[in-house]
Amino acid sequence: MKTADPELMRAINRLNVLDTIRRHGPISRIEISERTELSTTTVSAITASLLDDGLILPRHEGDIRNEAVRGRPRVALELNPDAARVVGGKIAASRMVFVVTNFRGDVLSKLALPIRIDRQPIGVIADLVEDGVRRCVVDAGLSLEDVDSICLGFPGVVEHRTGYIRSSPIFRDTNVDFAAEMSTRLSTPTIVESDAHAITLGHHWFGRARDLEDMVLISLEQTLGLGVLHGNRLFRGAGGLSHNLGDLVLGMGPNGIVRLFSQAGESAILGEQQADGRFAEAIRLGRGMTHAQALIKADDDRLIGAAMRAGEAVGLTIANIVTLFAPPRVILVGSSLALGEPFLNSLRDAYALAIPPSLKGVSELVFDDSSDDFWAQGAAAVALYELYESPWSTTGPAL
Template sequence: MKTADPELMRAMNRLSVLDTIRRRGPISRVEISERTELSTTTVSAITGSLLDDGLILTRHEGDIRNEAVRGRPRVMLEVNPDAARVVGAKIAASRMVFVVTNFRGDVLSKLTLPIRIDRQPIAVIADLVEDGVRRCVVDAGLSLEDVDSVCLGLPGVIEHRTGHVRSSPIFREINIDFATEMSTRLSTPTIVESDAHAITLGHHWFGKARDLQDMVLISLEQTLGLGVLHGNRLFRGAGGLSHNLGDLVLGTGPQGMVRLSSQAGESAILGEQQADGRFAEAVRLGRGMTHVQALIQADDDRLIAAAVRAGEAVGLTIANIVTLFAPPRVILVGSSLALGEPFLNSLRDAYALAIPPSLKGVSELVFDDSTDDFWAQGAAAVALYELYESPWSTTGPAL
């Protein structure tokens, strides 16, 4: 029987301890041992190394100079917020949002650039992203030399390990090595990640899945994305691939395969309305769904029918995902939630009909109107997670 790789086990234990301190700190070594199920000897060795590297700090509870307090003060541990800084970004067709965070994930600065970048040449998009990163870093009172990592969250199918964007509605081209392009421009290690994965980790670190080790997130934006968290880790495909949920096949029809995007994608919902002058302008500015919401509230029959159809398709998809993974929580985010009650009621009804009786009540559905800043903070969490996993020395992360 093959034994586990000792180096891998040490790295996993180190990550578990550091993440526990981030989540629960200030926390004692005994409590860390209880939560991680590691021995007190192992925890002491790991925390000693983390203290040497400056990644965590000690805090003393109690005061030996106070006669009313008996016994030695408790030594508590917490993450050192100044150990590293990262940049996270949400790159969408009509806007870019950047945040700078410290090692704990606290936002130090944020910047929104409402500029349409989709279908621009790669060099132009890279210029705009570089400018946004640099401006946000300056706003935080820092320089790029102070930044340890950058993570750019993009829609589409992305290889996390290589930074290749296989396809994205933002790019004209396919198979773009965007991570290398931006790493060279910024002279800073740059990660390119699926925006759905970024918002999933954002909810796990800061949002509505902080209490969970396993969950599923579905993003309903210009593209339909999927994030699966298992054992506190994002599940990725071969090569670290993200998942384009819009490509999921729902069945067959006269025109061939019926995919989720053809029923619930933004273009499918907007339909012929996109050719309308005012509507087309709203879509171009990234406000198509907001415009749809107003028309639905004004009882536009065609858009109400489109919202109902989309809700039914998403509800069936969620039921299939729950059948596969049985997560305790499914979080839905994205602009399509603006479709309102016709969409949400149809989704709930379809889900209730499709979910197997044995799984009823297993998964909680949570609808979350996450801000763009939060999506960018999720991208920062991806960068931080990479740093948390990295071997460190007293001079910084060994990336």
């Protein structure tokens, strides 16, 4: 257990104040004091330090003063957008997406590289990522020295704490220390995270979970991922691993263990169609799901069947996740949502059937089809969160 000293105390309260300013837009000190339950005096001290460090700014102009309100007007405080810049990236098998954001998480530039990568050695991927990051930074009119931190989201099993990618469909090798590799290449602190975790925090900051401090997100892409938000923080299992939902067992079939990915993985859904040359080409280019969508619209029976099987498998899995975590909301994201009604309806039906009666109505299912930028923005949020937490010891204890 970490020992509690004044430094920790200050770090906690600072983070609390900073996060309150981030979440509740331009906000006066008094309101911060009310929300955080810190005394006005403490809030003044902390905000003074934050102002001194340039992390926040007073907002003079747009004082939307309630008329008929007497007294000294409140001065609103807000994040200083230019206090830091980070890069967020989403690395997937068919494309890479990068965004540069400011301290508020506003996207300054984005870059999508539609490159197919599949079980490549570390050097190849590092080359591509390095190139993407550098270009995206230039597009934002910045140089790498202006970037404070980089966070990259990967499919598969990622150990955030150590920076290792334990296993991922885009890497040839297992246990790749990718964070260290990129940190040295870019000479900028770089962290890695599971793509599911990244978009989970993204939804908490910018998306469909801004109002919640607990929720669960399930990502349905090439790999099937899980993100759990618990008390406004990402719940990373023992050791910071992000595990592979696709490995979950759905039962015993005639041919042995039936795992989720064999029913609902991207290749399981699309794989049956490999015979068709045009479709195979679309898959190779990362357009598999949109192509599949078109085929489903055209009443392709085989694909509709695959989509329904996948939806059923995912619905059962969600029911199990809800049984374990009982979150107020489950957000579903990922390319498989593009399969449309056959998939979604059978998912909903299976979920309704499988959710235990006692938990009926506890969790709300939300489908979100944000673009890949949003995943990258989520990765940026992970990077920003770590900056928020870091002591920034500039205006330390009394100069």
